Amino acid sequence: MSLKDRAKATAKNIEGKVQEAVGDLTGDSKTQAEGKEKQAEAKILHTVENVKDEVKKMID
Template sequence: MDNDRIEGAAKNIGGKIKEGVGKLTGDAKLQTEGKLDQAEGKAQNAVGGIKDKVRETTAR
């Protein structure tokens, strides 16, 4: 598994937590930051998935 997938998943989870805290406290800026972190995490996870596929294909 590629490190980008691990880091992306961690960013996504961190973003969800940040968004939840923002909702609880009424902090719109924190909510937005959380959503942005989630999007960044999903993108990084996707890049890692592509790298994994390339490795699998070239290893054959």
């Protein structure tokens, strides 16, 4: 996984956690849901990059 892509996914995950926490504090279910969505997107990005890494290992 490229360092740049991993950093983007990690940043999105952190952003989602913060947004979810803000939603928890304010009682805003929409903000909570958006935060959870960002965390899910980050998990998908990490998974895609991990698969790319495994394929690359198999080819090399």
